[in-house]
Amino acid sequence: MKRFTFFFLVAVATMGGIAALVAPARGPAEGESAPAFVTEIPQGYRDWRWISSAHEAGKLNSLGAVLGNDVAINAYREKKIPFPDGTILAALHYRNVPSAENNKVFGQAQSFVPGAPTNVQFMVKDSKKYAATGGWGFGHFADGKPGNAAFMKTCFPCHEKAKATDLVFTRYAP
């Protein structure tokens, strides 16, 4: 009875858009097929350790870094594949912009630095909660707001191509 009441309250609250105030984000109940996404920004991620940097040219024109919590860092250093439950990866993305002040010192246009932040993306390993998407929950936040469902559905099909590295593209920079 208690259990029913709890889920009912959550359902009502979700309809009202205030689920976050009542209970932490939850994956789909057993038997449900909708994939679960990461709906809250993991706390303290900006203090996590650095895994690597990345630059995407072309339309993305992005420069950023991937940070990891302790579980992630240890898994990388111990070359644990698949990553253990509890792993969280944070990809911090910014516009890739030329640095006028650096170029002035160098005497030529060669220096690129992170400009305005564009988004932060997360991969959270929980092999039960996110079983439908390879054990990973995907998150995308721009200005603190999560990506919509249609956008979030594009994460897994792409990451699934990196099967050999447990759906993770980023390598550890020594």
Next chain:
Amino acid sequence: MKRFTFFFLVAVATMGGIAALVAPARGPAEGESAPAFVTEIPQGYRDWRWISSAHEAGKLNSLGAVLGNDVAINAYREKKIPFPDGTILAALHYRNVPSAENNKVFGQAQSFVPGAPTNVQFMVKDSKKYAATGGWGFGHFADGKPGNAAFMKTCFPCHEKAKATDLVFTRYAP
């Protein structure tokens, strides 16, 4: 007398190339004019927090990150200029290489990642020890070996151009 003996021993040891076994690296004694460089890699720098990423195109063709110890991170976040004594910045540099596996997934050549490590550079703030170079000791290590004196002398004249930010080029990525 004791003091003289100590410096004498250090001098002899240095000539024998084994100074590191006898005493930690020291700056020039008072009245000495040779600039002091960072001759030992600061411990644990790979676990420091991420300040920003950087890409240098052209001849450097570098992709990397700047990490900072706690003093550095706090100074950045509190916008402390000049940086306080104890600040250490670590710039980790790698070849900027295309990622064949990422490009395959993206369906186009756009992804660049850190390749082979090239060097790690440090800036250590100690306004007394490094007074001759703006309060900063500069360090450069390739394969764990410090840069030679001729090379190290090029650090300060370049960084000196960033006077407004206490000789530091790197900005904090939010």
